[in-house]
Amino acid sequence: MTGTLQQLVDRNDIEMIRGWLDSRPPHEIADELARLDAVAAGVPFRLLDKDPALAVFEELDPVDQQRILVGLRDQAFHELVEEMDPDDRARMLTEAPAKVARRVLAGLSPRERQMTAELLGYPPGSVGQTMTPEAVALPRQVTAAQALDVVRRKGAEAETVYVLPVVDPGRRLVGVVELRDLVLSAADVPVADLVDTHVFRARATDPAEEAARLMRETNTIALPVMDSEDRLVGLLTIDDAMEIIEAADTEDVARQAGTAPWPGHYMAVSVWRLARSRAPWLLLLIVASVLTVNVLQAFEATLSQVTALALFIPLLVGTGGNAGAQATTSAVRALALGELRGSDLPAVIWRESRVGLLLGALLAAVGLVVGVVVVGGEIALVIGVSLVIICAWAATVGATMPMLAKRLRIDPAVVSAPMVTTLVDATGLIIYFGVAHVVLTF
Amino acid sequence: MTGTLQQLVDRNDIEMIRGWLDSRPPHEIADELARLDAVAAGVPFRLLDKDPALAVFEELDPVDQQRILVGLRDQAFHELVEEMDPDDRARMLTEAPAKVARRVLAGLSPRERQMTAELLGYPPGSVGQTMTPEAVALPRQVTAAQALDVVRRKGAEAETVYVLPVVDPGRRLVGVVELRDLVLSAADVPVADLVDTHVFRARATDPAEEAARLMRETNTIALPVMDSEDRLVGLLTIDDAMEIIEAADTEDVARQAGTAPWPGHYMAVSVWRLARSRAPWLLLLIVASVLTVNVLQAFEATLSQVTALALFIPLLVGTGGNAGAQATTSAVRALALGELRGSDLPAVIWRESRVGLLLGALLAAVGLVVGVVVVGGEIALVIGVSLVIICAWAATVGATMPMLAKRLRIDPAVVSAPMVTTLVDATGLIIYFGVAHVVLTF
Structure with missing residues (x-):
């Protein structure tokens, strides 16, 4: 052993x-x-x-x-x-x-x-590819005892018999009966009295993730699946729903970090494959961050006069990136869980700009102290003011971008934290040198 | 409406x-x-x-x-x-x-x-706080028909009757019978013939997340829960397991972005509360990034001689941060899903350092081209070489830190992407100026 x-x-x-x-x-x-x-x-x-x-x-x-x-x-x-x-x-x-x-x-x-x-x-x-087609369907006019006989005859093949769809002669869904209710009720009770007609259902062509999240929200252990003419074609079972949600979350997490999801086990996937899943985003991001080089070039004169400004570049862009990443991740998760909808965009901008201002004010206090100690009052003031504006800007942009993606019907998780960070890096530098220009020329 | x-x-x-x-x-x-x-x-x-x-x-x-x-x-x-x-x-x-x-x-x-x-x-x-204590337990020596009678008598109160624990007179777990098997088998079959004795179980004091992930991995719809003396005290049901996993994933996602998880709905939580959940990490990170100021101060002489080096600071630290964040997120998720264990640390270091080298070589090509165009050959070489080393370093550190956290029994998700980014910022600068020193003095 x-x-x-x-x-x-x-x-x-x-x-x-x-x-x-x-x-x-x-x-x-x-x-x-x-x-x-x-x-x-x-x-x-x-x-x-x-x-x-x-x-x-x-x-x-x-x-x-x-x-x-x-x-x-x-x-x-x-x-x-x-x-x-x-x-x-x-x-x-x-x-x-x-x-x-x-x-x-x-x-x-x-x-x-x-x-x-x-x-x-x-x-x-789609739901159709993940459902089990072997649902045990019941006719409406049988009794509980007769329904149990149907389950006994057809149930051995089925993946689940705990949720039993009740259908009309055209195989259209009337509702569902839980096996539990059949067992607990008297033998001669008609199924029509037990059937729950207010049931959630999915179309076979619906995205599987949506149906799985609906099951999780409504505590459903098997969801009836219908074709385009509303006939029963299968059931989505809870264990498959859990796998779908787990896979979707893993994909979201990977996308959030700027990685393409890869199939299979982390330890089994090859080093090449792993590099390949990360390379496209890194390439895109490094090309995007050439913007930061351009911005700094534009301010090169200021920079060579006041080299002290250069000392705080990583601190400022880093902090802006972190504040942006926090807001992005919160928004992406809230969208995935259905807590946020596209129409919440104005409310989210209003919330996040205030959160960003609060955080910026707090960090500016730290920035001021460090600035005064390291480079003196004037540049410290530049750092403090820049931090407030950068944080408010980063939090707002960070939360807005996934919301916009949602409105454009793009997966919000594609708006990764690194993407927001890179964007905020370039704009943060413009804010920093803009503030420096205003403060230092007075 | x-x-x-x-x-x-x-x-x-x-x-x-x-x-x-x-x-x-x-x-x-x-x-x-x-x-x-x-x-x-x-x-x-x-x-x-x-x-x-x-x-x-x-x-x-x-x-x-x-x-x-x-x-x-x-x-x-x-x-x-x-x-x-x-x-x-x-x-x-x-x-x-x-x-x-x-x-x-x-x-x-x-x-x-x-x-x-x-x-x-x-x-x-713990599992104990999330389980339902109302499990319908069966004695071992009854028949299927008698067992169904027990379900009929006691089942109305219970949260689930689909998994029925079978217990001995001391309430110790013998195994479980699924309601499905009771319904499908002949009335006089003894429960002892139907019972599955190789069942997973959890202790009431076990972490709920672990038990929920076990249920997901083993497709179990209700998990027997035992006390410290191995007596049955309840069942953990699949809908509760799904909620536990969702909450745990939301927490991981928040932690990964350097945010404390907050209770309740994103739109209902106050702006103050939201700022409070993000402030501690941002503060810690800004204090940590004072390191970058120190590093740059140490190289201030080089920086004022060769201001062109300053232009590439955000690009280099940004790219390092992104590569580190990718590796961290992959490792944290693989740990959460049980794909990685603490003992995999050497293997992970070996994998990620190679992935990082590959990515670094690719990005160095871009960096070289941009460098030659903007600032000329010598500094372009510095940029290229730095990118290779920084990427390899960032990927290795990014994956190692959550693994170390796991070994130290800290939640790996606490090793957030912003934390890795900030650490890699400071060390990345040291690498950059180190390479510059070597290249420019020859």
């Missing part, structure tokens, strides 16, 4: 690997496999029995599932993909190369292939 | 407010109430009938619940708090002033008061 899985695989110690696998739950095994490269991960995976192998496989991210699949022999390959839930299978296929996708679809039973093909017909990132 | 709820309340237009309330689901009403101040929010809330009022109340954050409660008359007050789920009530009470808490506890029925008091006995942020 000594050493990491990587070390056991390197030593090719089959017995120890078996011991290691036996002592761990599926999600921990999946975590470890995700850290290994494709060849190494195949070794322990092939040592798993069929059921544990499926359980581990279901816990893997789509990219990791693919890496494992590619290394399997035909029989193991087909058993795995046949047993996967249709929505998990569809998610994996959207990210797989065409060769792998064909091999998967070719080996499926007709029933599973049809369900997968339907899910793949929905747009990427 | 015109105007926002705020406007209707301002006009005191009771009929319009009623119309507005009737046309919206509880979670939307709760959203709007959260945006109003306490006095204004009380007006529409008191117009709601009892059931919708409870539904709206349950959707509010604990701070907003309190604000509403304080404005209610005794009878409405007691009806509401008596109907709340014990875990929601406990969560609200931990954040309420003593006066409100006493009024709440005094009005409760003995049964509800006892349950609440027990939950309040667990540490803040």
